[in-house]
Amino acid sequence: MLLVAAGVSGGAQAGVLDDAKARGALRVGQDYVPPAYTAGAKFRTPEGVDMILAEDIAKRLNLKLDNVPNAGNAGDGKAAQALKGARADIALVTVDENAVRIGAAADGSVLIPTGYSAGAMAIMRTDTDIRKWEQLKGRTVCLSEGGSYVGRMAARYGAVEKVMRAPADSLLAVRTGQCDAAVHDDTMLKELLRLPEWKKFSAQLPPQSRSMLMIRIPAADNAAIAYARQTVAEWSRGDFWPALKKKWTNAVAFEVYLDQNVPDCH
Structure with a gap:
């Protein structure tokens, strides 16, 4: 499930959370967006935890979730284009542990570790x-x-x-x-x-090939950055991660x- 990816909208002055609240839905970029479930089909739990985290982020904001695919991989020339594309408000991206740099990036975004890593x-x-x-x-x-x-x-x-x-x-x-x-x-x-x-x-x-799952946010959007950090801190407390892993495994x-x-x- 873990590749280096990008795909966050710009518009930091307006604030991506304000934009999401105005439209009533939070757009979360993901490496892989599973096909929509159709009646009568066998339900399948998707690879990775991206969808679960995206749902939790949107739920905390009392917003509908709109999943959008990340536009490209960081380092392949598409990261900056993804930021300008305004497709996602925030993105869940996966970064090789050896290449992780927490903080502002050259493409105008901030990477915040979710607490999930895998190989x-x-x-x-x-x-x-x-x-x-x-x-x-x-x-x-x-x-x-x-x-x-x-x-x-x-x-x-x-x-x-x-x-x-x-x-x-x-x-x-x-x-x-x-x-x-x-x-x-x-x-x-x-x-x-x-x-x-x-x-x-x-x-x-x-x-x-261990990688870390991270939240990618426009660097100038202080409100979104603070919200993401608060959410990650709450995930780290209690039984959030153990319960998530148990639920995925049992399913x-x-x-x-x-x-x-x-x-x-x-």
């Missing part, structure tokens, strides 16, 4: 012969649409990527033998492996359970 982690059957990342070459690796690691496994290790609709589909494919490994955020996978029904699929490759595990109509592979 790529692979899980497999416990009897797998895969012991290191390099052994994924030529092996089928399941990932989910919108995840940060799509494309990386093929480019870095020569793996055969199988991109599924959501984490539940990717993890189900590992259980039924369609994939040799599934790669997702280690923060969530470690929580999933606490469940007894995942003991047989608890072989893992160590996390790599995905239940989705796998409901759809597994064939036995685990042997």
Whole structure:
């Protein structure tokens, strides 16, 4: 789920929160915006926690949430364009931990850590012969649409990527033998492996490429910056993060359970 991204509106003088309140909706940029749910379709929990955080931010403001895709990746020449595009009021972006710089950026924005970080982690059957990342070459690796690691496994290790609709589909494919490994955020996978029904699929490759999820806001918008910092501080207290991880994990595990109509592979 974690890539360097950008996509925050300008108009700092008016204030993005004032603009959002005037229209009755907060526009939050995200790396991946899941397709709208349609009646009769199977519900799927999306990769990452962006949507959950966006919903919480908007709820605290008593505003409707409008999700918009981030316009581009920082460093690829699109970050400044995204800021000028006025598509999002604020954005949730993911930044490699080695490249994190908290504070004002050259493109006129401020990055505020949400408190969530994750790295790529692979899980497999416990009897797998895969012991290191390099052994994924030529092996089928399941990932989910919108995840940060799509494309990386093929480019870095020569793996055969199988991109599924959501984490539940990717993890189900590992259980039924369609994939040799599934790669997702280690923060969530470690929580999933606490469940007894995942003991047989608890072989893992160590996390790599850690990134941080951050809130991106126009640097001159003091009101929005203060609001974001206050929200992040509230997230850090109490059981917000433990409850979020448990909710995500239980939802995905239940989705796998409901759809597994064939036995685990042997």
